[in-house]
Amino acid sequence: MTSANAAANLSRDETAARSASISLRDVRVELDLTGAPDAGRTGFPTVVTLEFDATVEATWVDFIGESVERVVVNGVDRDVAWDGARILLAGLEGENVVRIEAVGAYSRSGEGLHRFRDPVDGETYLYTQYEPADARRVMPCFEQPDMKARFTFVVSAPAGWHVLSNQAAVRTEVHGDAQTVEFAPTLPLSSYITAVAAGPYHGASGEWSRDGLTVPLGAYCRASLARHFDADEILEITRQGLDFFHEAFGFPYPWSTYDQVFVPEYNLGAMENPGLVTFTEAYVFRGASTDAQHEARANTILHEMAHMWFGDLVTMRWWDDLWLKESFADYMGSHASAAATRFADTWVSFAARRKAWAYQQDQLPTTHPIVADIPDLEAAKLNFDGITYAKGASVLKQLVAYAGEDAFFEGARRYFRAHAYGNTTLDDLLAHLEAASGRDLRAWSAAWLETTGMSTLTYDREAGELIQTDPRPHRLAIGCYALRDGRLERNALVEADLRDERTRVELPDADLVLINDGDLTYAKARLDARSLDAVEEALSTLEDALARGLVWSALWNATRDGELPARRYLEIVRRHAPGEAHVGLLGGVTGNAAFAIGHYVPIEARAEERRAWLDLTWAQTQAAAPGGDAQLAWARALSGAAAFDDARAGELRAMLDGAAPVPAGLPLDADLRWSWLTALAATGHAGEADADAELARDDTATGRTARIRVLAARRDADVRAAAWHAAWDDRSLTNDHLDATIAGARTGESRSMLARFDDEYFARIRDTWSERSIEIARRLVTGLFPASDSLEPVDAWLAANADAPGALRRLVIEQRDHLARDLRVREASLRGR
Template sequence: MLRILLAGIWLFLLSCSTSSIGGDARLRGVGQGSDLLWTEAQSRKARLDNVAYTLKVDLTPEGDEFLGSATLNFDLKDPAQALRVDFFEGRVTRIEINGQAQPLTIKKDYWVELPAAALKAGANTVAIDYAQKYSRTGQGLHRFKDPEDGQFYLHTQFQPFDANRFMPCFDQPDLRATLKLQVTAPMKWQVVTATMETSKKASGSHQVWDFPPTPKIATYLFSLHAGPYQMMRDQYGDVPLRIFVRPALAKYLNSNDWFMITKQGFRFFENYFGVKYPFKKYDQLIVPEFSFGGMENVAAVTYTESSVTRSNPTRRQRRGVAGLMLHEMAHMWFGDLVTMAWWNDLWLNESFATLMSSIAVAQSTEFKEEWQGFAANLKRWAYMQDAMETTHPIEAQVSRVKEALANFDGITYNKGAAVMKQLRYYMTETAFRKGIQDYMKTYAYKNTTLPDFIGSLQAHTQKDLTLWADSWLRQSGTDQVATNWACEGDKLKAITLTMTPSKGAQFRPQALEVGLFGLKGDRVVALKQVRAELNGPAPLTLKGDWACPDFVYPNNGDHAYVNVKLDPNSLKLLETRLSDIQDLLVRSLVWNDLWRMVRESELPLKNYVAIVERNFQRETDEIILQQVVGTVGGGSSVLTYWPVDSDEQRAARTEFVRKFETDFLARLKLTSSGSDGEKFWVDNLIRFSETPTGLDAMAGWLKANRVSTRMPLDPDRKWGIVRQLVRFNHASANEAFERLKAEDRSDRGAKSALAVEAITPAAEVKSKWVNEITSKTASRPLEELQVVAYSLFPQEQDALKIKYEPAFFDYLAKNKNSEDEARSRTVIQGLLPLRCETKASVKLKETIEKDRDINPMVLKSIKMSLEEDERCQRIRRSF
């Protein structure tokens, strides 16, 4: 799934018994709610085989429910105990077991409990008729109403445990099953699932769609999407390719680009994995109010509508979409064809797809700069999360499904991918690829565990991968590498590499490449690269006939997963010559290192600001420019950490912002009209501006409806401008807001208007929204709630937030373990009473330490925000 989001996993409890537990005690775990225990899943797996579902779904009734009729066929080994069928809430109207009617009371809140007396050894058939509400939270079958045309659009999202919000099923990944589907839908709708329909028949004003059975796949990979989507077609060999998008967005979608990337991905993955695409068609759906970046439903991948811009996308945006597309495509093999047995191995699923998407983007598309983007963005996120107290081993314990969600994060996706990249270098690319091919062929349409994956790789290397797995997957944190080097005359005498494990960790073997760099005129150029393998904790000394460098970088090529401690000589050079390094990847890596040093209080913020001021104006690479701007403005940035206690500090911060706005505007004037460069500076001015220098310029663009002759303002950039004008009380703000609301009546426009209203710096506005989002009757779709909650209190409005601290603590107490965890987590994050100030953080910390009953996902999000707030306080103190 995704490439945006934020949560991940690994298990497991080797101390837990794997014997069959079953029975009523397990079925009714105290306080379990809509959850599934690993022990429960193991027990059920031991009893069941040959699961097949037949499902009829009627999407035509008016109101907020759809109708379903499910038939479950399965072989049962032990009929002596009751059997749980997962089914979240819903309204059941008929239950039959082996032809015998059952009392509806066997339907509990979150499952149907099949009584032992009705079951038999061998083949069983269960039939359940039901009605279920459409989702507004992105879980199960989600329904969206387009404000422009009044039409409904549906999509499903089942990972990790939400297929049972759609249909009664055994909702765990190792109970692979077939699904035969029949759907009744309005006449003009498209209906899409894992297989291509075999027939469509009119039935009055409706149409009945019949789909053949799927292959045996995990329940979280089932899907159903429906609505008056616009369809586009293409072909890859004998595989039909289709794209579905709302008509309102279709005019903005470059389908040729999407199909080109799709075909490039198919060619690459079929060759890399040594296995043909395993399914019979490939659909991609861009769906409204999607909660993630993408989801790898078998042969029916879903994407967020934010992957489509309402203007010509920049190269950077196109590269991001290509990465998202190829991440989900990689899952067709790794995740869909071969599936993890339990959610402890979700990290392997996601990290592998993240790595493979970057390999595919770099090798099969035009975006050869992908590895620089990987380092500047994905890997930096991994390092940041790995430095936090909430970090965890890549292989995290998952004793129940909700623990899986709590670790859906930068460790799962990005550290996992970075460590896989490191393993690929450590054992060589050829050996790694052969091992992957063996894995795909051996375990097709099966469920696997980590030892299966490691075993496939081990057959192709002499490296001890069991030791590697123990070292890298079961320890948290990031090791640090330091270099010590000296020259004799114009020759390098030696380089010594010293690795320091993270707190509490043991040595982790890995290979890296040491880069030697020297000054050549006004450039810093590469002199030599030396591969080094660190197979033990002792310092490693490298010697050779090498010219004396001016700068040594011990992670050249970004193969290692490690924090680089810059030696004093190199750091001194970088302070003034960083933008002169010719190797763009190394330049990106050094900027990452410097920002990490700020966050870890190894480099004072004012020193980092000085490095930025000396190097930024001479920087020309867009990835690095965006990387640096990202550290200067936005969340967890220079402007966040800048102390504002005194008038002098506030004035210095304002002047720093004004200087940056002035620089942005000056560089904007040097770009070509309509170019990516022009869009880059415009987008960052929209993001960054808060003084009259930037705000007045943006107000002028809005009035003219364009930035330049070839860059008219698209609706999304207009909303970004209006948001900043309202946020900072510009004189033109209110008029511009009202005009844009009337102009853009799309769904995206309506949500943007909510964000603008919520960010308005007025006490009465804050009261209105706080009261609404904390109300028991709050019913907005999750996406709208997120827009409001995350816009309410930007940093400069902390004073307005103080009065709502009682509302926050009251909401937390009442919703800390809500079944609607996505909604409650959103409200809690939006109202967190943190403002880079000790008193507030101490109170929150005391509250969560006393309360042991907070939902794991909610608790983790609070802890991460709390730690970030404490980091802000430390950095301000040492400014």
């Protein structure tokens, strides 16, 4: 039984009661991974022995799998009482040993134990992914973060495979074609950060040493990706990060090994399993890659490394305090990148992209405080969002500036020493930060961690005042720039403290007043009319990348809010994006421009804007410096533009066929080829034979997924209809193949072909939520939400489904809000032209 149901959705109250009555000590997990589904077995045997004390006679253990075969409590066989999610344990005593024999189900959705077969060489790869509550898909367990235990994993797998877990192996026995690997017991861990990976992975090894501590390092990927795997850079970043955190946190790296595995069909960017971090294969660059991609990977490596302390060593008691790990890791990923690696300007990307995510999330009707109210697991699953990550990291950056970097890290060191291998809440951390800094942080917490929304900051030139909506305390700087000979140059930087709605500030005369210069606070900053004129003329002349990023952010936020007409925003992009030297900013700007055309430009003006955008992306692909990051960024943007307008279809087709030269220096690798081919399919210039021919060139897992997208993107109403129904009904689709099917169906001008399914969408989503895993259901609910020109259908569904699961309603409400914004901004753009 694998459906999401009431029994599977654990609540905060019931888990708190369970942990109050159960003291878990040790868990032994025996997994037999020697059988394969295509050999007649659909699952894998899993045997778990739990040792715990109890003050109750009965409780339950969580498990979602194929079957439960046997339950033994203190040596006595008990009747199996399992509802598909919970196993009843009766006859408990003060001290207990419980053995459960069960069969888990291999996953193709990235939840639990995911099984992947590589089409290149036929090899099989396994890995686990549990957060927040999918360990129960692999082993019967107490699935809540505050019930930590020492876990011992014993894994049987085919001989010759790498078998990895949180600790180092202490025993390996080979029996013919199989091996059994036993790992050392872990230090106390929550179930959701235990992990196993097994398969014929390609690996690179190294070590890190400091102050008498030596940690073996490993980096792994599928064998068929070995030639693309730049393990040297990955291990270099790893060593730099361990150096930094060892010094900064003053607590030795707490786990015995540090392996990093890049795995296929992964739902996340990465996961912080101690000693065995898993990453998406998207970070194995099989073709051309920009410096921004390498920066993002480094940031993720360091984000997960920070979790070895924030989250793994010290873990939140319940998901309300998810921020205690994710906000800190998000902040630390950027901080360590800037301080310890070659990516010194990481804060530019943070300001432009991570905070954009936070701003968007914080304006939804479902926004929540950083310290959130999480009543159950479904709510927890949806709170891995822009608030918990990026807004949390943003306000922590403010806290570091407020309390002082030395005091902040001293508070962290005290926190780790006091709560190592335990569970905490907000108050625990604040107490240590206050003690280290000598500051009262309760008011800061109330203003930033326990509220929602953000301030919008504007400058009233006539009054000489900064105005903020939703007033809260800010410490920020205002940059004053003069426009001289067509260039913007800063001639003053004025610091200010804001608390009230209006604050008097003395600023020199300036063509551009850039509020929050340096990105010290979390707020939307507006450009006044004179400043807007100045950046329209000379944005790309600003020397400082962070200042340009903040201007681009201000322009985008004003466009999203309907205050800057979308078409004027696009004019600024066309004028200044070609001069944007920071490839991370360029990628964000081109993505925002494409989104603005599809969502915010009035329908009657879209064709004109799409042609202008196609012309620009085409021209810049030709004109950008050969072989540079900008050229690659423009070529990727060209893919999206060409999916709506076929004016360049002939040239693209000729380059793909080898009949015309590719722009000098542009690497027309497999990924870019598939992207261009998808665009051609969406405009009717490529079909199944072309997709098959491309697959013959790139018969890999990525190629097969790309082929699905190309086929679903063909400009044919029946094809789009088939893809739409396959997404809902084809249970054989993996998580990646489902994404490709949805993306293909939505590529290019899809609305006219999918509008007929609007009613069916709303008829399906509630049953889908109850029948499919939350990971798959979420993809369907968000990915196929109708891009309508009316709110009436979604409002009718919300009114008729007031009793629907809260997590489902949250997703629908958020999609409604996105649609309402589209309609509202289009209308404002019509008025503003």
